[in-house]
Amino acid sequence: MEKSLTQDTHGQPARRGPFAWYHExxxxxxxxxxxxxxxxxxxxxxxxxxxxxxxxxxxxxxxxxxxxxxxxxxxxxxxxxxxxxxxxxxxxxxxxxxxxxxxxxxxxxxxxxxxxxxxxxxxxxxxxxxxxxxxxxxxxxxxxxxxxxxxxxxxxxxxxxxxxxxxxxxxxxxxxxxxxxxxxxxxxxxxxxxxxxxxxxxxxxxxxxxxxxxxxxxxRRRDERRESWLAFCEIFAPRLLSTTLRASLLTTGALGGYYAITTWLPTFLKTERGLSVLGTGGYLAMVIVGSYVGYVISALLTDALGRRKNFILFAAGSLLIVLGYTQLPIHNGLMLWLGFPLGFFASGIFSGMGAFLTELFPTRLRGSGQGFCYNAGRSVAALFPLLIGHLSQSMPLGIGIGVFSAGAYAVVILAALSLPETRGKDLEHD
Missing domain, CATH: 1.20.1250.20 (MFS general substrate transporter like domains)
Incomplete structure (x- = not known):
């Protein structure tokens, strides 16, 4: 009898490390x-x-x-x-x-x-x-x-x-x-x-x-049924409309917060705080490394904690880091090190997005549903930098960044709480 992939050489259950899935x-x-x-x-x-x-x-x-x-x-x-x-x-x-x-x-x-x-x-x-x-x-x-x-x-x-x-x-x-x-x-x-x-x-x-x-x-089934190209409109049918709208809110919040932070935070720190470290490669390297680690850790946590808890955790972390940047007194040395958690939380929140959207829609509509929800969020979020820029003409830039970021990540949390938990869900093949 062939040995199970989850058993060791003595027939005992093998320990599954965080990357054991790749070897299986x-x-x-x-x-x-x-x-x-x-x-x-x-x-x-x-x-x-x-x-x-x-x-x-x-x-x-x-x-x-x-x-x-x-x-x-x-x-x-x-x-x-x-x-x-x-x-x-x-x-x-x-x-x-x-x-x-x-x-x-x-x-x-x-x-x-x-x-x-x-x-x-x-x-x-x-x-x-x-x-x-x-x-x-x-x-x-x-x-x-x-x-x-x-x-x-x-x-x-x-x-x-x-x-x-x-x-x-x-x-x-x-x-x-x-x-x-x-x-x-x-x-x-x-x-x-x-x-x-x-x-x-x-x-x-x-x-x-x-x-x-x-x-x-x-x-193959679609060819047999000769379904119309307009079948993608089913993501707006009563059965899926609520899921489509709530998932779009989730992506709007995550992307809106990300664009608000990455577009205007460097300008705020350079012009209003006068921090010179932003002109060095060290700060950018810290953000990039933080982003990669954030993606990896979030990827592990989304299966360990569940999709919804992971979104809430990274939304809260992103909000705290942007409030820290805009409200706390920061010197060049501290700001350099804060680049790591900035990249970690702001990028890590997206790690579970692909799996979650995949699990929300049936196979025949999965590309249409996932493509619409993520990119509807992107199109709305693209307006955030513009709105912050206009708002900064009448109030400090830091307040504008804080207000829009707080609102965006609050939307993530509310949307995550309203959507179903899909961890471990078998995909619908209808």
């Missing part, structure tokens, strides 16, 4: 895990490039901060639309094919950003890049969520999403190298041109990653 999955599941993780990393790499080159564009092109902000907002709004469209495509043509298309899309348009001759061309290329950036998240989260078994889904999906922090760190490294070797007016273009490299990753996905069994079963 099949070769195809591992390929899927790494393809999704690398895809998230490449997504993060290309997406974060703009934030590094904005100061150079302001200096060389005479861009205003308003124009720079417009590029960021248009990218986010396009990513919201792209995420929803990709979700619908994932339910129709498959998770793997949609993953390939979105990675290829954002790689090509990131490359074109490097060839832009003026602000209008850069705005257009970056906005179109946003469609792929938002779509990749949806396709990857649905794919890995369907492949991994229920008891380990939170850990696996969270570990996949931690790839974003690795991509962010890779961009920081490429930025440092290119701006050391090349003049600034060439270095920013070279950084964007390197964004084409993820297109090679599509070849790996095409050869080695298979579609999930769940999707293939449902796809």
């Amino acid at each position: 999955i099949s070769a195809n599941e591992r390929r899927t895990f790494w393809s999704c993780k690398i895809g998230y990393g490449l997504d993060g790499m290309d997406t974060q490039m703009l934030s590094f080159v904005i100061p150079t564009l302001i200096a060389t092109w005479g861009l205003s901060t308003g124009e720079a902000g417009l590029i960021g907002t248009c990218t986010l709004l396009a990513s919201a639309a792209g995420g929803w469209i990709a979700g619908i495509l994932a339910d129709r043509i498959g998770r793997v094919r949609t993953l390939q298309l979105t990675v290829l899309w954002f790689a090509v348009f990131t490359f074109l950003c490097g060839l832009a001759r003026d602000f209008d061309q850069l705005l257009l290329a970056r906005t179109l890049m946003g469609f792929g950036f938002g779509g990749e998240w949806t396709a990857g989260a649905v794919l890995i969520g369907e492949v991994i078994r229920a008891q380990d889904r939170g850990k696996a999906v969270g570990m996949v999403q931690s790839g974003w922090a690795l991509g962010w760190g890779l961009t920081a490294l490429l930025y440092a190298l290119l701006f050391t070797w090349l003049p600034a007016e060439l270095a920013w273009r070279a950084l964007f041109l390197l964004g084409l490299l993820p297109a090679l990753f599509v070849l790996f996905v095409r050869r080695l990653v298979k579609e999930s069994d769940s999707f293939q079963q449902v796809h």
Whole structure:
């Protein structure tokens, strides 16, 4: 009789460490895990490039901060639309094919950003890049969520999403190298041109990653029934409407708090607190490391504590850290170390999001539901930086950040309490 995967060599129950699940999955599941993780990393790499080159564009092109902000907002709004469209495509043509298309899309348009001759061309290329950036998240989260078994889904999906922090760190490294070797007016273009490299990753996905069994079963039944493309509208039908709206509130709160913090906190600390450490790579490295660790720890906790408790824990931690930044007297040394918990909580809250949204919807609507909920939240949250900027004209910036962050994370907590706990839930295959 074959020995159980959960027994040791003496036939006794084996101790399951936090990463034992990885050694128990099949070769195809591992390929899927790494393809999704690398895809998230490449997504993060290309997406974060703009934030590094904005100061150079302001200096060389005479861009205003308003124009720079417009590029960021248009990218986010396009990513919201792209995420929803990709979700619908994932339910129709498959998770793997949609993953390939979105990675290829954002790689090509990131490359074109490097060839832009003026602000209008850069705005257009970056906005179109946003469609792929938002779509990749949806396709990857649905794919890995369907492949991994229920008891380990939170850990696996969270570990996949931690790839974003690795991509962010890779961009920081490429930025440092290119701006050391090349003049600034060439270095920013070279950084964007390197964004084409993820297109090679599509070849790996095409050869080695298979579609999930769940999707293939449902796809065969759909072909037999000849269901309409408009089937995605069922996420707004009475049976699912409440779930769709509450899940959208959850993502709105998490993303709104994140955008409020990451967009305006550095400006607040630099201009109103006069902290010089923000200009060093050490602070950014601390935030990136904190983000990666936050993703990993949250991935483990979402299976250990449950989805809802984990969201509440990280929402409360994010709120405390932003209040600490805006209300407590902080010197350069302390602020450097606070970069770790800032990245830990603000990024870690997203680690359980993919698994949770996967479990809320049936297979035939999973891409549509997950794509809509996450990206409806993104489109609303994209307005937070703009609203804080307007509010800061009549009151201190720190108060605006605190008010919007507190409101956003309160929404996360309320939405989490209203939604069902899905830890360990078998996926619906109807």
